[in-house]
Structure formats: C-alpha cells, structure tokens
Amino acid sequence: MKKTYSLIIMLLTISLSYGQKAQIDLPITWNDTANVDYTVVDFGGTASMIAADPMNASNPVLQILKTGAAQTWAGTTLGYDSLASAIPFASNANMIKVVFYSPDSGITVRLKAEDESNAGISVETDAMTTVANAWDTLTFDFSNQAQGTAAINYSNTYDQLNIFPNYGIDGATAGAKTYYVDDIWFVAPPAKAQIDLPITWDDTANIDYTVADFGGTASMMASDPMNASNPVLQILKTGAAQTWAGTTLGNNSLASAIPFTANENLIKVLFYSPDSGITVRLKAEDESNAGISVETDAMTTVANAWDTLTFDFSNQAQGTAVINYSNTYDKLSIFPNFGVDGATAGAKTYYVDNVWHSQGGGTPPTGTQITFKVDMNDYSASYDTVYVNGTFNNWCGKCNPLTDADSNGVWEGTITLTDDSIEFKYTVDGFAAQESFVGGESCTKTTGAFTNRFLVLDQDTVMPVTCWASCTACTGTPTTVQVKFSVDLSTYPDTFTTAYVNGTFNGWCGACNPLDDSDNDSIWEVTISLPYGDTIDFKYTLNSWDVQETLSVGLPCTKTVGQFTNRYLELTADTNLPTVCWEECVSCDMVGFDESFTTKRFEVMPNPSTGIFKVFVDLDRPENIELNVYSISGQKVYHSRNTTSELNEEIDLGELNNGIYFLELRKDEASLLKKLVLSK
Numbered sequence: 001m002k003k004t005y006s007l008i009i010m011l012l013t014i015s016l017s018y019g020q021k022a023q024i025d026l027p028i029t030w031n032d033t034a035n036v037d038y039t040v041v042d043f044g045g046t047a048s049m050i051a052a053d054p055m056n057a058s059n060p061v062l063q064i065l066k067t068g069a070a071q072t073w074a075g076t077t078l079g080y081d082s083l084a085s086a087i088p089f090a091s092n093a094n095m096i097k098v099v100f101y102s103p104d105s106g107i108t109v110r111l112k113a114e115d116e117s118n119a120g121i122s123v124e125t126d127a128m129t130t131v132a133n134a135w136d137t138l139t140f141d142f143s144n145q146a147q148g149t150a151a152i153n154y155s156n157t158y159d160q161l162n163i164f165p166n167y168g169i170d171g172a173t174a175g176a177k178t179y180y181v182d183d184i185w186f187v188a189p190p191a192k193a194q195i196d197l198p199i200t201w202d203d204t205a206n207i208d209y210t211v212a213d214f215g216g217t218a219s220m221m222a223s224d225p226m227n228a229s230n231p232v233l234q235i236l237k238t239g240a241a242q243t244w245a246g247t248t249l250g251n252n253s254l255a256s257a258i259p260f261t262a263n264e265n266l267i268k269v270l271f272y273s274p275d276s277g278i279t280v281r282l283k284a285e286d287e288s289n290a291g292i293s294v295e296t297d298a299m300t301t302v303a304n305a306w307d308t309l310t311f312d313f314s315n316q317a318q319g320t321a322v323i324n325y326s327n328t329y330d331k332l333s334i335f336p337n338f339g340v341d342g343a344t345a346g347a348k349t350y351y352v353d354n355v356w357h358s359q360g361g362g363t364p365p366t367g368t369q370i371t372f373k374v375d376m377n378d379y380s381a382s383y384d385t386v387y388v389n390g391t392f393n394n395w396c397g398k399c400n401p402l403t404d405a406d407s408n409g410v411w412e413g414t415i416t417l418t419d420d421s422i423e424f425k426y427t428v429d430g431f432a433a434q435e436s437f438v439g440g441e442s443c444t445k446t447t448g449a450f451t452n453r454f455l456v457l458d459q460d461t462v463m464p465v466t467c468w469a470s471c472t473a474c475t476g477t478p479t480t481v482q483v484k485f486s487v488d489l490s491t492y493p494d495t496f497t498t499a500y501v502n503g504t505f506n507g508w509c510g511a512c513n514p515l516d517d518s519d520n521d522s523i524w525e526v527t528i529s530l531p532y533g534d535t536i537d538f539k540y541t542l543n544s545w546d547v548q549e550t551l552s553v554g555l556p557c558t559k560t561v562g563q564f565t566n567r568y569l570e571l572t573a574d575t576n577l578p579t580v581c582w583e584e585c586v587s588c589d590m591v592g593f594d595e596s597f598t599t600k601r602f603e604v605m606p607n608p609s610t611g612i613f614k615v616f617v618d619l620d621r622p623e624n625i626e627l628n629v630y631s632i633s634g635q636k637v638y639h640s641r642n643t644t645s646e647l648n649e650e651i652d653l654g655e656l657n658n659g660i661y662f663l664e665l666r667k668d669e670a671s672l673l674k675k676l677v678l679s680k
Contacts, residue, residue: 258357492542
C-alpha cells in the first residue's frame with residue numbers, strides 16, 4: 001500500500017511539474033526545456049525528439065527521423081496540440097522562416113498552418129532545401145499556397161503548425177533519413193512610417209501610403225501617366241460617385257499637424273486631370289474632432305497634363321468654416337471634380353503627385369527624373385556593368401550603374417537630377433571603356449575637345465533606347481513592338497458595353513485603349529504599338545474602370561508587387577498574346593481542367609533554376625502525356641511526349657533569356673500549369 005501511495009504522489013508531482021511549463025509558441029528555439037513544453041506529435045511514420053545540433057553539440061534542436069515505413073505525407077506537429085497564440089498572418093505578413101538541416105539538397109519541405117479546432121481550415125506552402133548536411137534557412141510564403149491546397153484567409157485562425165520533411169516522397173523510396181529543425185519564427189510586417197507632408201509617393205518601402213476612399217472613389221498607387229517610372233496616387237471617381245466623393249491622404253491622419261500660421265496658409269498639389277476648368281477641393285481637419293475643419297478650392301487649368309494647384313486656406317470655400325490657427329489640422333482629404341457626381345461626369349481618373357505645405361511645412365520636392373537607356377547588343381567586347389557618367393555626377397565612374405534585369409541587352413536606370421542641363425555618356429566597368437562621338441551628332445554637344453551626349457532637364461524624361469556610341473537604335477533593333485491583346489468574355493456573367501486594356505504603358509488611364517469585338521464572337525482584341533525593351537503590367541477592364549479583373553496571386557501570367565497583382569509582359573518582340581479567359585491565364589475552354597486532371601505528383605526542382613529543371617510526374621496508371629514549356633508571350637520553347645505512369649525528365653532552358661516561363665503537363669484536352677523561373 002505504501003508503494004502504491006508513493007507512486008501516486010510521484011505521478012502527481014510529475015503531472016504538476018509538467019503542467020507548469022508554458023505552451024509552445026512562435027518563435028520556437030528549443031532552448032528553454034525547463035520552462036517550455038516542447039512535446040511534438042508525429043504522424044505518418046516520423047519519430048521526433050529533442051537532440052543535439054549535428055554541427056554544435058551544445059545547441060538543442062528538434063530531430064525528425066522519417067523512417068523507411070513513412071508515408072509521403074509523414075510529418076510532425078510542432079507542439080502537443082496547438083500554439084499558445086494564433087499566427088498573426090496579414091496581407092503584408094505571410095512568411096514563416098525555419099532553420100532546417102537535411103542530408104539532401106533539392107528536397108521539398110512543406111509547412112502547414114491550420115485551425116486546431118477545425119481541421120477544415122488550413123493553408124500549406126513549400127520551400128526547397130539548397131544545401132546538404134548543413135543548416136539552411138527556409139522561407140515559407142503562405143500567400144503562395146501549395147498546388148491543390150486552400151488559399152490563405154486572413155479572417156481565419158491558424159494556431160497549429162505542422163512540418164513535412166521531404167514532402168511527397170515515402171520512406172520506402174528515400175530510405176530512412178534524419179532531419180533537424182532549429183529556430184522557427186514569424187516574419188513580422190515591416191514597420192512603415194506614417195504619411196506626412198511633403199508627400200511624394202516615392203518611398204513605398206518605408207512609408208505607409210495607404211489612403212481611404214469615400215463617396216465612390218477607388219484609389220491605388222500607379223504609374224505617372226507621363227512617366228511610367230514615377231509612382232503617383234491614382235484616384236478613379238466612378239460612375240456611381242457622389243458629388244462629395246474623395247480620398248483621405250493617409251489611412252487616418254498625417255504624422256504631424258499642418259503648421260498653418262497667419263502668413264503660411266498654402267498647400268500645393270501636383271494634380272493631373274482629363275479636364276481643365278474643374279474644381280478640386282482640399283479639406284484639412286482634426287482627425288480626433290470631425291467638427292474642426294477648413295476647406296478651400298482650386299481649379300485645373302490644363303487637360304491631360306500635370307498642373308500645380310495652390311490651395312489657400314485663408315480663403316475658405318463658401319459655406320465652410322474659417323481657419324482657426326489655434327486648432328489642430330492633421331488630416332487631409334482631396335475631392336476631384338468637387339460638386340459633380342459620377343453619373344453626370346462619367347467615370348474619370350485623376351492623379352496626385354507631390355503634396356506640400358508651401359511655407360514652413362516642408363520643402364517642395366525638387367528634381368527631374370531621367371530614365372537612361374542604352375542598347376548593348378552590338379557591343380562586341382566583354383564587360384560586367386554599364387554606367388552613366390556626366391556633369392551631374394562629376395564623371396565619377398561607378399556612381400550610377402545601370403541594370404539589365406531581363407537580360408535583353410538594354411541597360412537602364414532612373415536618376416533624379418536638379419541640373420538645368422547635363423552632358424553625359426555611357427561607360428562600361430567604370431571607365432574601362434567609354435562612348436566616343438565624332439561631333440555634330442543630333443544628341444551630342446561639343447565643348448572644347450569633348451563631345452558628349454546632351455540633355456536639357458525641363459521635364460521628367462524617359463530616354464529613347466539608343467545604341468552604344470550612337471544617337472539612334474542599333475541596326476536591326478526595333479524601337480517599338482506590336483502587341484495584340486485578346487480576352488474572351490464569352491463566360492462573363494454580366495452585361496457591359498466595351499472592354500479595355502489598362503496598364504503601366506498607358507498610365508492606367510481607363511478608356512484610352514478600347515478592345516474590339518466587331519465580329520461578335522465575344523473575343524475582344526486590340527493591337528498596340530509599345531516601346532521595345534520595356535516591361536509592362538496590365539489587366540483587362542470593362543466600361544473604362546467600372547469593372548476590373550481580380551487576378552489571384554500566384555497565377556503563372558501574373559506578377560504581384562505590394563498589394564497589386566496584374567498581368568505582365570516583356571516587350572522584346574512583336575507578340576500576339578494568347579486569348580485568355582477573364583481573370584484567368586488560360587483560354588475559357590481550359591478553365592477548370594486542373595480539377596479534372598489529378599496526379600499523385602507533379603513537381604519541378606530546382607525552381608528557380610539557372611537552366612536545368614527536373615520534372616517529376618507520378619500518375620495512377622500509364623497515360624499519354626505531353627510536357628510543353630511556353631514563354632511569357634505564348635511561344636512554345638520545349639515539347640516532349642511520353643506514355644508512362646512515372647516521369648523523371650530534365651528540361652534544359654539554359655540558352656533562353658532569364659524570366660518567367662510556363663510548364664504545361666497535358667493529357668488529352670486537360671492540363672496542369674506550373675510557373676518556371678529562369679535566373680542565370
């Protein structure tokens with residue numbers, strides 16, 4: 001009886017001690033075993049325990065053995081049940097990083113977040129190891145969900161985390177292997193500064209340019225309609241807009257109050273309107289007290305051009321409050337075409353660039369943005385980097401490198417300059433080589449013994465693409481390309497009048513580029529001449545901006561920058577874009593095939609690759625299948641056909657230019673698509 005009593009006391013003591021440990025939570029380090037309960041749960045044929053770091057015996061880590069009997073989906077739940085708190089996913093915070101040790105490089109590791117109380121709520125994503133027998137920091141981006149799994153929903157709760165080493169490969173195939181997990185942490189969203197005067201819209205990395213629309217406006221960051229490299233605020237006043245529709249410049253308030261005084265009442269705004277003679281209202285108010293405000297009006301003087309509007313708050317708008325210098329004014333709202341509703345004016349797009357308090361509240365932005373472009377395809381010698389050198393940088397050598405991100409031979413870069421005029425030339429590797437001109441060329445100026453390129457800086461300018469040591473394009477290099485846009489609206493469920501294409505190439509202007517369906521086959525098309533060498537983002541819209549495509553993040557024909565997901569295209573040749581369905585990357589008759597064509601495995605590794613992609617396909621039975629690779633413009637660059645149930649094929653794209661390609665796995669009329677990233 002005494003032994004039984006002692007055993008009960010011992011078990012109770014252990015239980016109480018166990019219960020005093022904190023529940024596992026992010027970040028996980030495995031270091032505090034005395035205070036944190038690091039119990040994990042294995043499934044599918046794994047066996048885990050806390051062990052020594054294989055490279056540092058003093059560092060405790062989680063060891064996961066994927067046994068020879070393990071399933072393809074074998075893994076480990078990180079924690080006995082759930083995390084202590086939900087993972088704080090947000091639209092700008094989707095990443096979890098894991099320090100991972102594997103005996104093999106190029107294997108897939110899956111991370112799954114789910115709601116512990118509801119197994120139907122989950123999101124999964126993959127990362128790939130890049131080294132063998134060494135620690136590797138894997139980044140899991142949950143905004144890019146694994147194929148065939150649910151997309152992240154920010155209104156859901158995700159409080160359980162599961163890791164799957166060598167996902168998709170069973171233990172019988174791979175053999176028993178041991179993996180290690182060290183630190184796991186959630187990547188918090190970057191802290192951005194609150195918007196404040198002067199506003200330029202240029203520093204999206206560090207400033208929160210979120211705005212608040214009201215009354216029927218729709219605003220977003222977009223490209224300057226006269227200079228695609230200059231970010232500005234675009235405000236669409238829709239056809240349903242109220243007379244008072246507008247946009248608050250900032251999510252709530254400015255970082256600091258506007259320093260109005262009796263002698264300092266002006267705010268200036270660079271404003272772009274499709275119409276001259278319209279009223280634009282600016283309202284300053286106290287964010288904490290809506291009863292405190294002052295409003296004033298200005299009128300546009302030009303159409304389809306930038307206009308500097310001056311808002312004098314000592315001259316309040318009729319029927320509104322007089323400015324009171326003892327009040328706080330820390331909120332700023334703008335009202336395009338004030339007093340006219342959308343039904344009367346029609347949907348129209350306006351742009352806002354620099355906004356500044358003209359006296360005492362900040363220095364108005366200065367400088368001219370110049371985009372330099374030089375085509376090096378005819379340059380015969382080897383080099384590493386192209387530079388622009390001139391009077392503006394004291395011919396410094398390597399101060400202003402240009403880039404050729406798309407590897408098309410055209411090097412470019414944008415610089416803000418304050419000079420009235422400049423002389424310049426292109427050089428390689430500092431001053432290892434420089435352009436030479438005879439003198440008298442149309443783009444040059446000769447001063448004494450020196451002949452250089454010459455430019456007057458009277459406005460923001462995108463330079464034409466010229467050849468090395470020439471004022472014109474290289475021989476055989478086009479200055480423009482013809483692009484045919486085509487969208488199939490046969491399945492669009494609602495009525496509309498006209499389809500349009502909008503993008504960075506036309507400043508997202510709304511109704512500038514209508515498409516045509518004169519043969520009434522529901523396929524809307526237009527061919528547009530665009531600058532050779534550029535890269536454009538675009539989407540299809542209906543009735544100007546009444547309706548626009550909502551493109552899912554991760555579609556192979558799209559690119560996501562910040563909160564915007566658009567179609568995109570590199571303008572390297574005349575292109576007939578394939579006819580795509582509304583909001584899809586494939587034709588309407590291909591939509592839905594992904595659901596009807598299933599595989600046990602369809603993977604590509606490594607991806608991105610410097611040239612060689614290895615494709616693995618497992619089917620339930622032998623099938624006639626094709627592998628096709630397409631360029632972003634729809635050109636087929638690779639094809640193979642096989643009859644098999646298990647495919648291990650190597651695709652060599654090493655001779656192609658860097659960029660995005662699409663891999664299609666086709667069976668009869670059904671297909672699956674994957675995006676390939678070629679980066680040499």
